[in-house]
Amino acid sequence: MWYLNRRFTAERFPADGVIVREALETASLGVFLVWLQAGRMFMPFLGWVIFGALLAVELLLRLYENSRWSPASPAVEEEPDSIEELEQDSAADIPAPIDVE
Numbered sequence: 001m002w003y004l005n006r007r008f009t010a011e012r013f014p015a016d017g018v019i020v021r022e023a024l025e026t027a028s029l030g031v032f033l034v035w036l037q038a039g040r041m042f043m044p045f046l047g048w049v050i051f052g053a054l055l056a057v058e059l060l061l062r063l064y065e066n067s068r069w070s071p072a073s074p075a076v077e078e079e080p081d082s083i084e085e086l087e088q089d090s091a092a093d094i095p096a097p098i099d100v101e
Contacts, residue, residue: 018065025054 029051036042 018062021061022058025058029054 032050033042033047036046
């Protein structure tokens with residue numbers, strides 16, 4: 001799953017939890033299809049229906065995660081403790097005068 005996501009994802013790389021979830025979905029699909037085959041109940045149409053259902057669940061989960069994503073908030077500067085610190089900070093921002101002769 002990691003390789004497929006790294007290879008085919010053009011946008012930001014998904015979180016580790018998403019990769020684990022996709023791996024579990026793939027494994028559960030494979031185990032379920034093998035179990036159906038062992039009971040001689042597997043049909044290709046049923047396999048595609050189950051695959052489509054898991055794909056729809058994954059797409060809905062991705063849509064939900066993308067709608068809740070927000071970029072990291074910018075770093076907040078600390079407030080000065082006193083007026084003297086504020087005056088020192090603002091004085092440091094003013095460039096020195098240029099001597100013109």
